[in-house]
Amino acid sequence: MNMNTPFLDLNPDASPTVHTIASLFARHLKERTSLAVGESDAVHNDPSNLNLALRVTPGIGAEGFRIEDVSPGRICITGNDERGLLYGVGKFLRTSQYGPESFVPGSWRGTSVPSLPVRGIYFATHFHNFYHDAPIEQVERYVEDLALWGYNVVNVWFDMHHYSGIDDPEARAMIERLHAILHAANRVGIGAALVVLANEAYATSPIELRADWTAGHDGYTREPGGHYHVELCPSKTGAMELEMKWVEERLAAFGDLKLDALWIWPYDQGGCTCSQCAPWGVNGFLRLAEPIARRYRQVYPEGKVILSTWYFDHFTSGEWAGLEKAFTTRPDWVDYLLADDYGDCFPQYPLEHGAPGGLPMVNFPEISMYACDPWGGYGANPMPQHVQQLWNSSRHVLQGGFPYSEGNYEDINKAICAQLFWQPDRPVEDIVREYASFEYAPEVVEPVLRAVAILEHNLPHARTRLDGAIHLSMQHTEGAELAYDLLRQVDAALTPRARSAWRWRILYLRALIDSELSRGGFEVSPICEDAFEELTALYTAHHALDWIAPPTRSRR
Ligand SMILES: [Zn+2]
CATH class of the missing domain: 3.30.379.10 (Chitobiase/beta-hexosaminidase domain 2-like)
Structure with a gap:
């Protein structure tokens, strides 16, 4: 027809x-x-x-x-x-x-009908990545594209520590950008969500109210990673009140939006290691999280509170077990626990003991930074098997999740996650087929699948500084030539529109770059350099920090 x-x-x-x-x-x-x-x-x-x-x-x-x-x-x-x-x-x-x-x-x-209720995506809007620097119309369009795949909530974080206060002109500009992203979600009928760190603060926070981040005392064996050193200690007089004032300001700044969820985050950044707050995850953190959650629920009675356990038991011990004790009866101010970890494993504690309080859990799959430095620096990073393996290890305890995204180069991984949340037993290969058929062409699905398998196997890329210069390398190169051959044949078969679309270019350039690097002893050939430049334009990564920018000549 x-x-x-x-x-x-x-x-x-x-x-x-x-x-x-x-x-x-x-x-x-x-x-x-x-x-x-x-x-x-x-x-x-x-x-x-x-x-x-x-x-x-x-x-x-x-x-x-x-x-x-x-x-x-x-x-x-x-x-x-x-x-x-x-x-x-x-x-x-x-x-x-x-x-x-x-x-x-x-x-x-x-x-x-979707099986799981929470099908979110987290956009990290920092480091001058795509979400931070691309023309806002491109990001709004991207929200719409992801919504069509089944996502029902988009989540962003207004990272206060960059600013002197909510009226700092730079803070206002960031709020305007984040608001536009969330509004794009609401416009197509899906939800918006905000992240807060329980004890986060502006750069100018009162020094006498600041949190402790040191280790070697009160059970802390490591300093909480990423701590900004401006966060507040809720055990100091006046800190709780100041935190609640800042919560109020943020809720007002996004107050015209439909905020379906609020994440409350313990670490990375955040935390206080002082005697009165330790162990943070089940002490100071909960003392702040509960009033923040209750205030959000007053404003959004239908909103869901998602309490994060990120980096529990990384810097101290007993946080997971302590949360189980704290939530002997299910807390009425939490809707979901967020649990995940960077790397190859879902946290063991909730798998072995169940979720504290019997709360439903959501995950936070890392689809952006895995095994590749710079992130997305060589083009698309499809990893269907990796996502499948993590999903298989934890899906029985999950009600959905929020992939962590640093840009548009992991678009295939996002489609996979959205569809696994929709239908948890759907084979990832089937999802990649649907993606390739839609974004490229129905006739090229099989060669694209073969190439994606090779690109996933060859994903680990490294940057090493040697003799004052950056050297690139790949851990595996098997099949790099074949992947490029396959995608060159596909390229010739595509319509001009599909061939020039960014979703095709990032996959094609990845195969080209891998082929060039592996044939040339990891030297960057002129054709490879051109590919890095094109990726930089596709990501709007001209000002991006090195770990999220293609490794062009000026960065080596
Ligand atoms: Zn403290």
Whole structure:
């Protein structure tokens, strides 16, 4: 069925969000086929045109959708709610086929309801990475793209320590940017969320109220990593009040948004190691977290409080066990515990003992920094097997999660996580197939899958300083030539639009760079240098810190 001029059928009382969702379909159609959604009576009356009805009708299951043929030439996407419609449009878009001036509607039919309720993404908006420096329209667009994959909440952190106060012009500029990102989420009907460190502070925090970060006392064997040294100690008189004032300011700054969740974070950064606060995770941290959570819930009665256990038992001991004691009865001010760790393992304690308080848990998968220095510096970093392995080890205790993202180069990993949250037993390979079919072309799925497997195996890349210069190296190079050959063949088969799209360029350039580096003894050839420059432009990484920037000549 090749339908040349699809037109959209919306209820007359469709909400602004439904109209926005319809516009996402129209935009993809236009970009991928040059076709515009038909609006004239002539288009509507021509039975050879596709009539795509978008409806919201409860009864399918929270955030679920149904796609069905209702009559010849008429397809209906029904969302249980606006989010369900959004995800149904995403599924329909991903399973359709596109060519110049041609559109073949996707053949997937049926009902799909997400298994897990928390399908979030955390954008790290720092280090002059993509989220920090890219034109805001690109980041807003990216939020919409991710929403179509099934995400239902976007989370950012206003990192206070950079600023002298909320009225610092730089603080205001950052709030405006973060607000735009979260508003883009709300506009398509998904949630926004904020992170706070329980004891975070501005650069100008009162010195007499500041936290202790030293180790070697009160059970602390290591200094809490990343501590900014401006955080407050809640055991000092006046510190709690000041923290609550700052919470109030932040809630007001984002007060017009639909904040579905608030994360409260213990360490990295944050923490206080003093005698009155230690061990932080079950002492000072909880004393601050509870009033912060309660205040947030007063403003957002439906909002979810997500209490982070990040780096519990890294600097001291007994925090996980202590939380189990503190939450002998389930606390009424926490909705989810966030648990995860950097690297190859999910934290052992909740796997062995269950979650303290019997609380549901969400994860924080690291999809950005793993095994590669600089992060994303060589292009896309697809790691389906790694994500699958971590997921398999912990999914039985999880109600969803929030991947940690440093940029757009891990786009494939984001699609994988979104779909694992949607359907936990879906094979990752199946998700990569859907991604490759949509973003590249249905005909190239198999060679892309083969190349992605090689690129994942060859992911470890290092930068080493030697004799005053930076040297690049790869731990594995097997198959680098084959991956590049496969993707060169794919490149020739793509439409001009798909071939020039950033999602293709970052994958193609990764294979090119790996091939160049491995053939040339890890010397950077001119073609490799050009690839680093192109990646820099695609990430808007011109001012990025070295660990998140492609290693161009000026950085070696
Ligand atoms: Zn303290």
